[in-house]
Amino acid sequence: AQSVTQPDIHITVSEGASLELRCNYSYGATPYLFWYVQSPGQGLQLLLKYFSGDTLVQGIKGFEAEFKRSQSSFNLRKPSVHWSDAAEYFCAVGAYSGAGSYQLTFGKGTKLSVIP
Amino acid sequence: GAGVSQSPSNKVTEKGKDVELRCDPISGHTALYWYRQSLGQGLEFLIYFQGNSAPDKSGLPSDRFSAERTGGSVSTLTIQRTQQEDSAVYLCASSELLITHTDTQYFGPGTRLTVL
Numbered sequence: 001a002q003s004v005t006q007p008d009i010h011i012t013v014s015e016g017a018s019l020e021l022r023c024n025y026s027y028g029a030t031p032y033l034f035w036y037v038q039s040p041g042q043g044l045q046l047l048l049k050y051f052s053g054d055t056l057v058q059g060i061k062g063f064e065a066e067f068k069r070s071q072s073s074f075n076l077r078k079p080s081v082h083w084s085d086a087a088e089y090f091c092a093v094g095a096y097s098g099a100g101s102y103q104l105t106f107g108k109g110t111k112l113s114v115i116p
Numbered sequence: 117g118a119g120v121s122q123s124p125s126n127k128v129t130e131k132g133k134d135v136e137l138r139c140d141p142i143s144g145h146t147a148l149y150w151y152r153q154s155l156g157q158g159l160e161f162l163i164y165f166q167g168n169s170a171p172d173k174s175g176l177p178s179d180r181f182s183a184e185r186t187g188g189s190v191s192t193l194t195i196q197r198t199q200q201e202d203s204a205v206y207l208c209a210s211s212e213l214l215i216t217h218t219d220t221q222y223f224g225p226g227t228r229l230t231v232l
Contacts, residue, residue: 036223043120043207044223090159101172103149104221106159 002027002095006107013081014115021076021110023091032094033074034104035065039087047089050074061085086114118142120224122208128230129198137193137227141210148191149211149221150183154204162206165191177202198231205229 003026013019025031032051036044048059055067065076074091088111092104121140129135141148150162162175165185176183180198185191195202205226211219 041225043225044209046220046222049220092159101164101170101175102147103161103164103175104151104159105161108158 002031002093002105004091004093004105004107006089006091006110008110009108010111010113012113012115015083016080019076019078019081019085019112021089021091021112023074023076023107024072025074025091025093026072027093027095029095031067031074033065033067034092034094035059035063035074035076036090036092036106037061037087038090038109044090047076081112081114083114083116086112088112120208120210120222122206122224122227124227125225126228126230128232130232131200132197134194134196135198135229137195137206137229139191139193139208139210139224141189141191141208142212142222143189145210145212145222146188147211147219147221148185149209150191150193151207151209152177152204153207153226157204159207162193195229198229200231203229203231 005024034049035047038044047063048057050057050067058064063078088109090109091107094104096102123138148165152160163183167188168185180196183193205228207226209221209223211221
């Protein structure tokens with residue numbers, strides 16, 4: 001079965017600083033990887049996704065993520081954080097279960113706080 | 117167009133009562149998913165529908181949980197004899213067509229269920 005680990009529960013950065021959120025996955029086949037963001041009281045919004053091809057993917061709001069198969073990682077980065085980026089970020093892997101049901105398996109999330 | 121909508125946005129109920137949660141997917145989306153988000157468990161997959169059919173119901177936490185989808189559109193998640201551990205945010209998502217793993221899931225704002 002697939003699993004996702006986000007080692008950092010909470011990260012605090014200063015506005016304008018760079019950001020990297022870590023994500024490690026476990027999956028037996030080619031992974032389909034996603035990053036979602038959830039602002040307080042809001043639903044989950046897709047930031048970016050990786051299926052194949054270029055291992056560096058660009059997303060919305062200036063985010064990017066790099067797939068590293070050798071490290072089973074899909075870390076999210078942003079060069080300069082804005083106060084509006086404060087939210088909770090979820091990494092997920094998409095896969096079929098043995099019974100044919102497709103699902104996203106999420107990490108526990110990383111809460112990002114931004115200091116003005 | 118409109119996104120995924122869910123109703124009610126908040127539901128407070130007494131232990132032992134039945135509740136029904138509704139999801140309206142994006143028009144034309146054939147795949148629909150239910151997830152549960154709770155403090156202790158993070159985001160858990162519950163069930164997915166392709167059209168009106170759910171190939172695998174093993175993600176439902178207990179036999180008190182059931183879900184149906186009619187007309188390839190609206191879905192309802194029913195919890196019978198609610199327990200306090202059912203308190204969570206129930207999220208619904210939809211995607212256009214589950215041909216490959218590349219379909220993006222679009223999430224609704226969720227229904228916050230509180231069982232007293």
